[in-house]
Amino acid sequence: MLEKYYYKDYLNKRLAYLRDWARNAETYRNCIEIGKRVEVELFREKPVFYMIIFFYFLPINILKFFDKIQRNYYYKKAIKEMEILKNEIETLKLNKKSSFFYGRKIDKL
Numbered sequence: 001m002l003e004k005y006y007y008k009d010y011l012n013k014r015l016a017y018l019r020d021w022a023r024n025a026e027t028y029r030n031c032i033e034i035g036k037r038v039e040v041e042l043f044r045e046k047p048v049f050y051m052i053i054f055f056y057f058l059p060i061n062i063l064k065f066f067d068k069i070q071r072n073y074y075y076k077k078a079i080k081e082m083e084i085l086k087n088e089i090e091t092l093k094l095n096k097k098s099s100f101f102y103g104r105k106i107d108k109l
């Protein structure tokens with residue numbers, strides 16, 4: 001019984017950590033989107049200058065693209081882990097409710 005409590009407590013802590021992490025990741029993604037909109041506006045004002053800068057920084061931009069793919073993968077993985085943790089916590093709650101009857105534990109077969 002005590003082990004299940006510790007396990008449930010651990011799952012709750014992990015879920016809280018993932019919620020904070022996902023919130024911070026979403027804030028970061030929104031800030032990146034603002035930077036992209038700024039680049040589009042700069043491109044509209046001076047397209048030739050922007051094209052020179054674009055080709056000059058092409059290798060770095062390719063690495064940033066792969067980094068973005070990796071960040072999106074970790075974000076989706078964290079979201080999926082949060083769903084699984086919620087389901088596991090709910091399962092533990094249901095098992096706890098079904099195993100007790102009027103304060104006494106019912107032996108399961």
